[in-house]
Amino acid sequence: MSEDVTASNDYVDLLEPPFNHPDADVIVRSISSKVDFRVIRSFLSFASPVWQSMLLMPQAEGSKEMKDGLAIIPLEEDHDTLETLLRFCYPLGAGATMPPLQFAAEVFEAARKYCLDGVESAMMKQITELYLHTQPLHLFAFATRFGMYDERRIAARQTLCMPLLERSYIDELEWITAGSYIRLQEYHIRCGEVASNLAQNLDWVTRDSYVWFECTECARRDGATWVVTISENRRKWVYSKWWQDFMTVMGRALRERPSPATVKDQGLVDEALGKACAACQVCRTRVFGEMREFCELLAEEVDETTKAIVLF
Template identity: 30%
Template sequence: MATGTPRDAPPPFNKPSANAIIRTSDGVDFRVQQAILMEASTVFADMFSLPATAPGQRRQQREDDDQEYRDGIPVIPVTESSKTMDVLLRHCYPLARPLPILATDLCNALVASRKYMIDHLEMELKGVFFACAHRFPLSCYALASAQSGWEEEMKIAAKAALRVPFMFGYVVAEMRYMSASAYVWLQSYHTNCANAASSAILCSGPPHLSLPLQTLDGWDYVFLLCDHEERIQDRVVSAILINQLNRILDVESWFVDYLIALSNLVLQAPLASFTGLLETYSRKGALTLCINCAEKVHDHMAKFTNLLIAAVQRAVNEVPLQLHD
């Protein structure tokens, strides 16, 4: 607990009509109404074992009373910081309820919501955690791994971390809270997902590259068919083997380059966005095909890319996240 003279919390937790004071670990006094907190949380109800005073009433401390008072109001010390307690109390009172944005503040508030059994706040914070994990996945994973029983949150953050590269030795500040085992679990999961995602796009094997069957739903794509006389450039093709059909397809070489680029991309970040590469290679395709096919190439590429994305997601979903040694 903080030492020194405590300071008052900001409104509305500084009213003289309060009949209890919650003092945080950083020395901030929240003046509250016991009845409101007791309705919101059974844990708070157990904390307020003293008979409540009437609003504005002050209690005189007896010599044999070791309860601390301030202005005649009983003081209850807690281990939470003022930032965390402010979030908690605002969800007990009928007030505006801003939620924390930073990963550390969010996790602290989620820990407190569970400690004090404020179920509606926990549900709100879990939704915010999901959004926060997509913005700060490594931070959220590290903080979740430092808590007991937070496997669900670890899995959410680990899955979100697949959208960004996770190179060996890369750290964020919150990683100081997690164990070496948790770091290895995440790195191993990221690597296994990267390999699975890459194989879902393109497989290498002599003498041809192989395209998994589930990513091809037909043969009417312009990057397979355009061999018209009015092509802007002579056709340059590469062969791709469809193992399941035992068939080799001649496709546009720029399309094979697209597959290779995507395969390399997911080796760095298994669930990375394909949008940038899709736009780049659609433009390249439009510069080589006939006018009619060039008009269709972006739509055909987008349709095929959606199949690739679904294949990658299926492959990643089959990779387990190891959370135990």
């Protein structure tokens, strides 16, 4: 039996935890970066059937490369990609942190290449938590690229919180087709149409005793300029001009950002409350509680109505 081939001294060991553990029994090598990772073989086998096969694969006599008595698995990925992958393979992630989205895509590609299903799930969970509320369009592009349809749907819905049609170019749009982006825009437009309609068509309103329907002071000063129909085909005059203005502004806002968060935009609500308190002594005594109740109901209606719109 010939002796094992000795590893070149050009390769550097990464000795940060967990890659300095004394129980490490195999080396994963980044050929492109010339970096070695000392890892525990059982973690690799459990995480990836591809790596398990590589560990079990018999090698020709005399060709088995070794270093410090440990077998070497040479891989083509760079050391940053492999470090992230390997950390996710260890219990509790072993300090794995999510890199910027462009680099995360490279890591995700490698995870898919080696059938690291658990790593894919863990990464997708972290990416969703990081980007859903701050950069939903970036998340949509990422999820679309990798066929993660649940996350794609969630991200698309979160884009309703922003005026999508005014968005500038982002690098992540290169990951998806023009068709995917157009369908997202059409989804946004349809949601905007049904949400903004709620500010004009008040069939969903069940309560007829709001102050803007009953205020005699507003009726005396402004008259009735808007008649609406609420539930059960009941016609109500809107006496408060400040509330008409609020609903007009809200309708425009919902067309651009058809989300419950838009209804709860404190800036829009505060402006209406300020007008009510300045214009009418009667309204100011009731408006805070009744506007809070009304906006909660409107937000629920926006949520339910837009949920019925399907992203294709």
